[in-house]
Amino acid sequence: MTSALVAFDDALTRYEPVMGLEVHVELGTATKMFCGCPTAFGAEPNTQVCPVCLGLPGALPVVNAKAVESAIRIGLALNCGIAEWSRFARKNYFYPDMPKNFQTSQYDEPIAHDGWTDVEITPEGGADGVGEPQTFRVEIERAHMEEDTGKSLHVGGATGRIHGADHSLLDYNRAGIPLIEIVTRPIVVPGELAPLVARAYVNQLRDLMVALGVSDARMDQGSLRADVNLSLRPVGTTPLGTRSETKNVNSFRSVERAVRYEVSRHAGLLDAGESIVQETRHFHESDGTTSAGREKSDADDYRYFPEPDLAPVAPSREWVEELRGTLPELPSQRRRRLQAEWDFSDLDMRDTLGAGALELVAATIEAGAAPQAARKWWLGELARRAKEDGVALSDLPVTAQQVAGVQALIDDSRVNDKLARQVLDGVLAGEGSPEEVVVARGLEVVSDDGALGAAVDAAIEADPDAAQKIRDGKVQAAGALIGSVMKAMKGQADAGRVRELILEKLS
Structure with missing residues (x-):
C-alpha cells in the first residue's frame, strides 16, 4: 500500500x-x-x-597528477583543509558497469576535509x-x-x-x-x-x-x-x-x-x-x-581496505600554497562585484542569473555596451528568440560582440530600436555583422533635412486638424504627425529630428 x-x-x-x-x-x-x-x-x-x-588481471594503475592538482584546488576553493597524507581504498561491490567489481576511491583519508x-x-x-x-x-x-x-x-x-x-x-x-x-x-x-x-x-x-x-x-x-x-x-x-x-x-x-x-x-x-x-x-x-x-548500504558493507597498488598521496605544503595562488575570483564574489559595477538591482541580477545570461551580459558589456542595454537585449528580444527556437541563450547564432555592435548603432543614432531588431534578424540569419546587415538591407535612419522636410510637409497636408492643434499650442498633437512620417518612411526617419521640423514649421 x-x-x-x-x-x-x-x-x-x-x-x-x-x-x-x-x-x-x-x-x-x-x-x-x-x-x-x-x-x-x-x-x-x-x-x-x-x-x-x-x-584485467595484472594491470597496474598510476595516479593522474593533474587530477590530484584539480582536487587540491577544489578543496582550497571550498575552504577545506588539505591532507598532508591521503590514500586510496577499494570500495567493494558488484555492478555490471564496474568491470573490476570494486571502485578505487578514498574512504577515511580523503584529500580535502572540513x-x-x-x-x-x-x-x-x-x-x-x-x-x-x-x-x-x-x-x-x-x-x-x-x-x-x-x-x-x-x-x-x-x-x-x-x-x-x-x-x-x-x-x-x-x-x-x-x-x-x-x-x-x-x-x-x-x-x-x-x-x-x-x-x-x-x-x-x-x-x-x-x-x-x-x-x-x-x-x-x-x-x-x-x-x-x-x-x-x-x-x-x-x-x-x-x-x-x-x-x-x-x-x-x-x-x-x-x-x-x-x-x-x-x-x-x-x-x-x-x-x-x-x-x-x-x-x-x-x-x-x-x-x-x-x-x-552502509560503509561496512563495502568492505573498504587500502588500495595495495597505489602509493599514498602526500602533497607538500609548498605545492598546496602554490596552487592556492592560482585560485580565481570566486563566482559569488564576482557576482557581487559585477552587480555593484553595473548598478543592477537585486531583481536585475536575479533575473540575469536565472536566465543563464550572466556571462553573455558580461561579454557584451566588455565589448562596449552599457550594462542596462546589454541586459535588455539578452533578457528581452534574444530570450524571446531562444524560447521560440527551443534553444539556450548561449546557443543562439549571435555573439556578445555582435549584440554590442547592434547597440552601438543605436547609440550612434544610425538605427532606432525598431530598426535594430531588424538588424538583429539579419545577424541571426547569418547575413553578417550588424554593420553589414545595415548596409545590405538599407536600414540606416534618415536624418537628411531635405527628405525629412518633404515627408513632414506631406504629413501636415494630410492631417490639417493635427497641424492646427499644434499651431494652437497643443504640442502633444505632434505625435500623430510623427507617426505618419515614420510610417511613410518605413520606420527609418529620425523621430527626434522629425519632431523638431514639425514644430519649426507650425510654430
Whole structure:
C-alpha cells in the first residue's frame, strides 16, 4: 500500500527536513584517473578502454597528477583543509558497469576535509516580488578522489531503466574517468527554504568548477551529478530520521523538485505510522517523482581496505600554497562585484542569473555596451528568440560582440530600436555583422533635412486638424504627425529630428 503524499507546506508544520548533498564532478583531464585512456565525451562505445580501466588481471594503475592538482584546488576553493597524507581504498561491490567489481576511491583519508561555502538565496516576496537575500553556510565534510563507473544502456523497456528491459548494453568509456565527490555535513535550514538552498548550492558548485577550470560541469552530459539525501524529524527534536538518497539528479530544477517530493513522501509515510526505508531512489524528470532503487548500504558493507597498488598521496605544503595562488575570483564574489559595477538591482541580477545570461551580459558589456542595454537585449528580444527556437541563450547564432555592435548603432543614432531588431534578424540569419546587415538591407535612419522636410510637409497636408492643434499650442498633437512620417518612411526617419521640423514649421 502506498501512503498518500502530504502537501509540502503541510509537512513542514510537523516535520523538519535535514539534507545532505553529494555532488560528483568529472574532472576535465585529458586522460583517466589511473591510466592513459582519453576522456573525450561521445566517443564510440568501448573505444576508450585499456587493461587498467577494464580491470584485467595484472594491470597496474598510476595516479593522474593533474587530477590530484584539480582536487587540491577544489578543496582550497571550498575552504577545506588539505591532507598532508591521503590514500586510496577499494570500495567493494558488484555492478555490471564496474568491470573490476570494486571502485578505487578514498574512504577515511580523503584529500580535502572540513570545509565550507556560503550560499545566497533570494526567496520570493516583498513589494516587487523579491524578498531579502539570505545567506546560509553549508559545511563540507570531505572532497575525495575516485573514479567513475561505466554506463549501462537498458534496451527494450518503456522507461530506459532496467525494469522491463529486454537486455542491457555496457559502455566502459566512462569507467576510470577522474571524479571528485563533494560531501556536505547535514544541512538544516528553515524548511520552506530547503529546496532553494539545495538548488543554489549545486548551482554554486557548478559555477565554481567552471571558474576553476577543472570541469565543464555539464549536468546534461553527466559531468556533474547530485545525490540528494533527505530525512525528516519531528519539529523540536534532535535525532536524525532515516534518510533516502535520490541518485544522479541532473539539473538544478530537479534538485529542488527532488527535495520537495521527498519531504512530501516521507511525511506521508510517517503520518501513516510507517517506517522510512534507507534506500536509493530514482528521480523522474517527467513528473518530479522518485521511485525505489535498492536498499542503501552502509560503509561496512563495502568492505573498504587500502588500495595495495597505489602509493599514498602526500602533497607538500609548498605545492598546496602554490596552487592556492592560482585560485580565481570566486563566482559569488564576482557576482557581487559585477552587480555593484553595473548598478543592477537585486531583481536585475536575479533575473540575469536565472536566465543563464550572466556571462553573455558580461561579454557584451566588455565589448562596449552599457550594462542596462546589454541586459535588455539578452533578457528581452534574444530570450524571446531562444524560447521560440527551443534553444539556450548561449546557443543562439549571435555573439556578445555582435549584440554590442547592434547597440552601438543605436547609440550612434544610425538605427532606432525598431530598426535594430531588424538588424538583429539579419545577424541571426547569418547575413553578417550588424554593420553589414545595415548596409545590405538599407536600414540606416534618415536624418537628411531635405527628405525629412518633404515627408513632414506631406504629413501636415494630410492631417490639417493635427497641424492646427499644434499651431494652437497643443504640442502633444505632434505625435500623430510623427507617426505618419515614420510610417511613410518605413520606420527609418529620425523621430527626434522629425519632431523638431514639425514644430519649426507650425510654430
